[in-house]
Amino acid sequence: xxxxxxxxxxxxxxxxxxxxxxxxxxxxxxxxxxxxxxxxxxxxxxxxxxxxxxxxxxxxxxxxxxxxxxxxxxxxxxxxxxxxxxxxxxxxxxxxxxxxxxxxxxxxxxxxxxxxxxxxxxxxxxxxxxxxxxxxxxxxxxxxxxxxxxxxxxxxxxxxxxxxxxxxxxxxxxxxxxxxxxxxxxxxxxxxxxxxxxxxxxx
Amino acid sequence: xxxxxxxxxxxxxxxxxxxxxxxxxxxxxxxxxxxxxxxxxxxxxxxxxxxxxxxxxxxxxxxxxxxxxxxxxxxxx
Numbered sequence: 001x002x003x004x005x006x007x008x009x010x011x012x013x014x015x016x017x018x019x020x021x022x023x024x025x026x027x028x029x030x031x032x033x034x035x036x037x038x039x040x041x042x043x044x045x046x047x048x049x050x051x052x053x054x055x056x057x058x059x060x061x062x063x064x065x066x067x068x069x070x071x072x073x074x075x076x077x078x079x080x081x082x083x084x085x086x087x088x089x090x091x092x093x094x095x096x097x098x099x100x101x102x103x104x105x106x107x108x109x110x111x112x113x114x115x116x117x118x119x120x121x122x123x124x125x126x127x128x129x130x131x132x133x134x135x136x137x138x139x140x141x142x143x144x145x146x147x148x149x150x151x152x153x154x155x156x157x158x159x160x161x162x163x164x165x166x167x168x169x170x171x172x173x174x175x176x177x178x179x180x181x182x183x184x185x186x187x188x189x190x191x192x193x194x195x196x197x198x199x200x201x202x203x
Numbered sequence: 204x205x206x207x208x209x210x211x212x213x214x215x216x217x218x219x220x221x222x223x224x225x226x227x228x229x230x231x232x233x234x235x236x237x238x239x240x241x242x243x244x245x246x247x248x249x250x251x252x253x254x255x256x257x258x259x260x261x262x263x264x265x266x267x268x269x270x271x272x273x274x275x276x277x278x279x280x
Contacts, residue, residue, distance in 0.1 A: 095237035097250050200240070203249045 008080050011070050022063050025056040089189055105196035112191045130168040140167065212275040218246045220264040220271060235259045
């Protein structure tokens with residue numbers, strides 16, 4: 001188990017120290033290949049810059065692959081989570097008072113994130129539309145619908161009514177999956193630090 | 204936001220014994236294994252220590268635990 005943990009620590013160091021190189025590679029590829037694709041001609045070319053690009057591209061591929069491995073291991077390994085995520089999220093537990101504060105802040109954060117998730121779950125299913133009929137003298141009206149599906153492809157979109165013009169639809173402003181997860185992650189992190197800061201000031 | 208204070212009003216004489224022994228908050232914190240912020244919170248009466256920490260403080264000052272900590276009553280909440 002300790003060998004597994006030390007291997008993961010080595011992986012964490014590799015990911016951290018290689019990240020500037022990966023960023024540079026990605027910027028270089030974005031500038032030199034605006035289409036986002038590296039052609040086979042470039043890959044087989046023997047010029048110095050292309051050989052370097054090949055090596056960096058391979059390293060980037062390896063880095064991303066290891067990143068997936070690392071974060072999937074982190075889900076199951078409590079020891080790794082404790083050693084990496086406490087450092088990343090700047091959780092300080094140097095004595096019993098700080099442990100107490102972290103505990104209280106964690107509870108407050110858990111509840112606030114839960115409240116936010118419930119609110120977002122409700123919001124995600126509802127679609128509010130402001131609709132106007134295409135005929136002359138037709139009035140505007142609001143329609144509310146509820147859609148829920150376990151998979152994105154299972155959600156049936158309501159059939160478009162050709163006699164109506166949609167002036168506003170709340171689904172047009174829904175966040176993407178990645179930005180939603182990022183938002184929840186930031187909410188979780190920021191609310192934890194706000195709660196612990198408040199508790200530290202009070203006590 | 205909940206407070207860390209307990210239901211008891213506990214008074215302590217940490218600052219008195221610290222003055223007698225002529226040690227700084229930082230030195231005391233180092234000796235009993237806590238941060239300086241915790242010593243500040245203890246002296247202000249904002250934080251009641253665990254039994255373990257209370258004994259560590261008493262042992263550091265070489266006095267009985269009752270000499271430093273005293274229950275003054277219960278809080279009305």
